[in-house]
Amino acid sequence: MRKPVLTIFYQYNPWDTSIGGIQTLISNFIKYLPDEFECRLVGIGDDLTQRIGVWQTAELHGKQIQFFPLFSLRDDNVRRIIPTTFRYALALIGKNFASDFMHFHRIEPTLTTGRWKGDKTLFIHNDIRTQFSSSRGSKQAILWKYFPKLYFAIENLLIGQFKQVLSCNQASTQLYRDLYPAIADRFVDYRNTVDTDVFSPLSPSERDRQRQQLATSLNLPETTRFILFAGRLHPQKDPVLLVRSIAALQEPNVHLLLAGDGELADAVRTETKKLGISKQVTMLGAVKQDKLANLHRISSICVLTSVFEGLPLVVLEALACGTPIVTTRAGDTPNILSKNSGVVCEERTPEAIAAAFQEILQNPDHFSAQDCIKTAEPYHARQVIHNIYDAMLKRW
Numbered sequence: 001m002r003k004p005v006l007t008i009f010y011q012y013n014p015w016d017t018s019i020g021g022i023q024t025l026i027s028n029f030i031k032y033l034p035d036e037f038e039c040r041l042v043g044i045g046d047d048l049t050q051r052i053g054v055w056q057t058a059e060l061h062g063k064q065i066q067f068f069p070l071f072s073l074r075d076d077n078v079r080r081i082i083p084t085t086f087r088y089a090l091a092l093i094g095k096n097f098a099s100d101f102m103h104f105h106r107i108e109p110t111l112t113t114g115r116w117k118g119d120k121t122l123f124i125h126n127d128i129r130t131q132f133s134s135s136r137g138s139k140q141a142i143l144w145k146y147f148p149k150l151y152f153a154i155e156n157l158l159i160g161q162f163k164q165v166l167s168c169n170q171a172s173t174q175l176y177r178d179l180y181p182a183i184a185d186r187f188v189d190y191r192n193t194v195d196t197d198v199f200s201p202l203s204p205s206e207r208d209r210q211r212q213q214l215a216t217s218l219n220l221p222e223t224t225r226f227i228l229f230a231g232r233l234h235p236q237k238d239p240v241l242l243v244r245s246i247a248a249l250q251e252p253n254v255h256l257l258l259a260g261d262g263e264l265a266d267a268v269r270t271e272t273k274k275l276g277i278s279k280q281v282t283m284l285g286a287v288k289q290d291k292l293a294n295l296h297r298i299s300s301i302c303v304l305t306s307v308f309e310g311l312p313l314v315v316l317e318a319l320a321c322g323t324p325i326v327t328t329r330a331g332d333t334p335n336i337l338s339k340n341s342g343v344v345c346e347e348r349t350p351e352a353i354a355a356a357f358q359e360i361l362q363n364p365d366h367f368s369a370q371d372c373i374k375t376a377e378p379y380h381a382r383q384v385i386h387n388i389y390d391a392m393l394k395r396w
Contacts, residue, residue: 004100004396006033006038009109011088013069014060018048018288020232021192022105022125024289028193029103031061032385036393042097044088045069061124068097083246085109101392110158116378119395122159124176127331130308152179159183163395166190166388171311178181190388193381194316198289201369202297211298215255218282224255225361228299228323230292230314233262235307238348240264240271240329242305245353247275254361256281257299259292296321299369301360305353306330319376322369326356340371 014030026041029377033039041060045052050069058067063308070091073084074134077388089108098116105123113120159165167173177184202210216223227246233239239258246256258268258281265283272281296302302318302325309331318325325342328334334344342357360367 003036003038004392005038005040005098006101006103006392007042007097007099008103009042009092009097010105011044011070011073011084013044013046013050013073014041017288021310022123024195024313025123025193026103026105027061028195028381029385030065031065031195032382032389034386034389034393037389038266039063040066040068040097040099042068042070042092044071044073044084046074047072066391078231091339100396104158107155107158109160111154114158114161119159119392122162122165124169124172125310127169127171127310130171130330140225153292155204158178162186164188167310168192170335171332172310177329179325183359190257191379192311192313192316193384194313194320194376194379195381196320196376199293199296199317199320201320201373204369207298207322211293214298218255220255221253224253226255226257226295226299227301227303227326227357228257228259228295228318229303229305230259230287230295230317231304231312233258233260233264233268235264236309238305238307239268241348241350241353242303243268243271243275243277243281245357246280247277248350248354249357250354251357252280254280254300254357257295258283259285259287259295261286293317293321298324299323300364301326301357303357304328304330304346305348306334307348309333311336316376317380319372322372324360324372326353326360326368328353336375338371338375340367341375342367342372 008026008029010022010026029037052069052072055066055068058065070088085106085108089111092109092112094118098118100118101122102118102120104110104120107122107346160183165176167187168190170189173187173189176187210228212222215222229239229242231237272278296318302314302323304312304327306328307330311332315325315333320340325333325337327342328345328348337344343359345352345356
């Protein structure tokens, strides 16, 4: 009996340093692919090292996959005039990549897939209602924010082709069940994942040693404590609010690490200079997963100042490394944190976020590594993804 084929659709190159939770989730699905499946990935490539527009055999996380780059794009961490999602959708016109199972992480590419035969799954990664209703960051918000009626009209036409819609955000799951009652049973909550092969804690002594080592490499005092942000410098994440919060903290011995890149990078640099805290902020750019794991392990706090979210993988990664969270009330993060694994800011102000920083920095024993690790346990990638593949095999 032949193996069922899973084809994953998303606009990224898994061999490049691409920032985002979706990319990490897809990589986890490939890493933990059971032997019973064959996997294909339709993504984007780099014409210097890859052949554009043809299938090619490649290896990722020790798994052999078939990879089809639709077009070449270097540095997909910065948005362009024509959104990459639309360009990706246009590149699918006239093609047929139908397979036994198909995973989509955006609705737009499925404009051309209605006639494709196979078991299709759509993943929802954000709190859709908040994403469209929020007024913050409107100047550089997602394009659909300006045309919500058009978005939902298109979605209404496309949603019926999916066998299942998996949402990591409980509010979005309920919203879709309310919007489409005739197919409400297709909308299912799923847990986002953290790869504990990569994200795991250090011993307290080793954690302190590596923290001092990083401080020394940045010409900072050995007693410096680090707050980590990891993600795109994008209006959704509101990194300008974050640097204002560091200024409000008024703790010269605390240093912000920004692991990420995006269109707000210059705005962040301008704000840090304006606030006089340039020496308290290091912008690292996009970093690879193993380096990010090391940064989580030695940081005192992982922070999110997002306007909207689903359930960010970066939260699970930090918790699995034993690092507590400070977050705005966005997405499902506030729902999973215990009183000993993080602080939720009820106000989106620099003062409220700075106060949350102080609560953890002054009471580290109340936010132990063990409590953080325990919070992340239900989200271990190996088990979560095994359950999804197991359900696919049963359908097959």
